[in-house]
């Protein structure tokens with residue numbers, strides 16, 4: 005079992021509460037502009053990013069892959085997107101780019117996250133936490149190179165236990181594939197961020213998402 009199971013957190017004590025499971029009622033959508041209002045100056049900000057590449061290959065010649073979407077298995081056992089806490093006084097997109105370099109060895113010479121990649125932001129008043137979410141579409145060849153380069157990221161093997169692609173297809177029993185993936189534990193509101201982006205970027209329809217959410221293992 006964990007080697008600090010006495011409820012103490014060591015140096016993680018300052019930030020561990022941001023990773024605690026929250027209910028969707030704890031967060032509400034907030035405009036990017038509104039997050040710069042002085043009343044949020046003492047809020048902690050975090051930014052994460054969905055990197056994806058649309059593709060129309062068929063897995064095993066059977067299943068539409070739709071897109072390669074990059075997520076990660078985190079140190080805390082939750083699935084999340086690359087990204088992290090924005091340092092005090094740090095510009096939000098600069099913080100997201102810094103975290104992407106730390107976590108997946110993102111090549112800023114090739115791609116940089118800009119405000120135009122902003123998708124949605126949420127505020128959790130209880131935790132005084134603002135969660136910004138970005139998405140960037142890249143060519144499949146660059147996506148594949150990122151996957152390889154992520155193995156030599158600074159935080160690979162500690163904050164990041166490895167990156168995953170998401171199975172966006174549903175198999176013959178109506179569960180394995182995407183519905184099974186959705187049964188994982190997700191960090192923050194990353195599951196909501198994923199589902200909204202898949203619809204917004206026309207990778208999946210709202211009806212398909214709803215069907216996947218209702219599917220049960222047989």
Ligand SMILES: O=c1[nH]cnc2c1ncn2[C@H]1C[C@H](O)[C@@H](COP(=O)(O)OP(=O)(O)O)O1
Nearest residue numbers: 022023052084085087088089191192193194
């Ligand atoms: O993918 C995510 N989407 C939304 N919120 C997330 C995601 N991953 C984590 N979180 C929440 C929960 C975390 O405690 C905080 C901070 O993010 P984290 O990536 O852990 O921060 P660092 O990389 O350690 O800076 O956001």
Ligand SMILES: [Mn+2]
Nearest residue numbers: 087088103163
């Ligand atoms: Mn990080």
Ligand SMILES: [Mn+2]
Nearest residue numbers: 086087088107
């Ligand atoms: Mn992180």
Ligand SMILES: [Mn+2]
Nearest residue numbers: 087088089103
């Ligand atoms: Mn960090």
